[in-house]
Amino acid sequence: DTAVSQTPKYLVTQMGNDKSIKCEQNLGHDTMYWYKQDSKKFLKIMFSYNNKELIINETVPNRFSPKSPDKAHLNLHINSLELGDSAVYFCASNKLAGGQETQYFGPGTRLLVL
Amino acid sequence: GESVGLHLPTLSVQEGDNSIINCAYSNSASDYFIWYKQESGKGPQFIIDIRSNMDKRQGQRVTVLLNKTVKHLSLQIAATQPGDSAVYFCAENNANTGFQKLVFGTGTRLLVSP
Numbered sequence: 141d142t143a144v145s146q147t148p149k150y151l152v153t154q155m156g157n158d159k160s161i162k163c164e165q166n167l168g169h170d171t172m173y174w175y176k177q178d179s180k181k182f183l184k185i186m187f188s189y190n191n192k193e194l195i196i197n198e199t200v201p202n203r204f205s206p207k208s209p210d211k212a213h214l215n216l217h218i219n220s221l222e223l224g225d226s227a228v229y230f231c232a233s234n235k236l237a238g239g240q241e242t243q244y245f246g247p248g249t250r251l252l253v254l
Numbered sequence: 255g256e257s258v259g260l261h262l263p264t265l266s267v268q269e270g271d272n273s274i275i276n277c278a279y280s281n282s283a284s285d286y287f288i289w290y291k292q293e294s295g296k297g298p299q300f301i302i303d304i305r306s307n308m309d310k311r312q313g314q315r316v317t318v319l320l321n322k323t324v325k326h327l328s329l330q331i332a333a334t335q336p337g338d339s340a341v342y343f344c345a346e347n348n349a350n351t352g353f354q355k356l357v358f359g360t361g362t363r364l365l366v367s368p
Contacts, residue, residue: 144297157309171354181341183298183358195353230297234354240286240305240347245297 143167144246146231151222152252161216161249163231169197171195172214173232173243183230189214222252266365273334275362277327277344281344284346288356289318293340301329318342318362338368 144165153159165172174186177181188196192208202220214231246251267273279287285306290298302313304320304327309316317330327344341363345356 181292181361183343183361185282185355185357188353188355190353195357234295236354241354242288242300242303243354244300245290247297248295 144231144233144244146246146249148249149247150250150252153228155221155223155253157221158217158219159221159251160218161229161231161251163214163216163246165212165231165233165244165246167213167235167244169233169234169235169244170211171234171236172208172211174214175230175232175245176215177228177230177248179227187214187216221251223253226251226253263360264363264365266367267334269334269366269368271334271335273329273331273338273364273366275329275342275344275364277329277333277359279325279327279344279346279359281346281348281357282322282325284348286347286354286359287318287320287327288345288347289316289327290343290345290358291338291340292343292361298343334364334366336366336368339364 147162171190173188177183186200187206189208191211205217208214228248228250230248231245234241234243288303289301292298302318304311304318309320315332319328341361343361344359
């Protein structure tokens with residue numbers, strides 16, 4: 141009955157590899173987000189999708205490619221992983237793209253690039 | 255530019271005390287503010303929100319105060335409990351964009367001693 145779920149929870153990989161993180165929400169929300177939280181706990185938005193369309197792209201390197209097959213899913217594919225990509229990645233969702241609707245977060249994916 | 259900051263990176267209190275976590279924001283166009291709680295190893299969890307047309311909002315044991323004159327936001331937790339120990343983030347929504355884009359503060363760690 142998890143509202144926003146992410147897989148995997150942990151991901152350890154070598155530099156240069158390509159990996160994907162998946163996110164699913166069962167809240168019936170229209171908008172989904174990806175955030176990156178660094179080692180100092182700073183949380184910053186990366187992407188936002190509304191009804192499968194990209195609406196926010198925060199100057200993230202193009203090695204990061206989000207994909208939304210339907211409005212309940214938002215996946216994040218990362219090519220040529222670098223050491224600096226090590227972080228916790230959070231998915232979130234809310235009902236409306238604009239306005240004042242609370243975002244609900246997933247449990248996070250802890251990515252470690254060696 | 256946009257920035258949301260916190261005055262105290264760590265706040266230590268005794269169980270039963272009241273806690274106050276502060277947040278300064280710089281974007282006068284922000285119209286929506288949220289407080290999140292993040293426990294170790296988990297995603298941010300919604301606590302309470304407030305719209306810019308209000309200056310106070312109360313929840314269960316929590317109160318958020320908004321002072322738009324000095325661009326200040328605070329979270330008050332009454333009768334703090336050990337389970338309240340976590341990192342607390344304020345976030346603001348930039349009303350100038352057509353879509354919700356949350357800008358998070360740097361976070362304050364709350365430590366509650368029994």
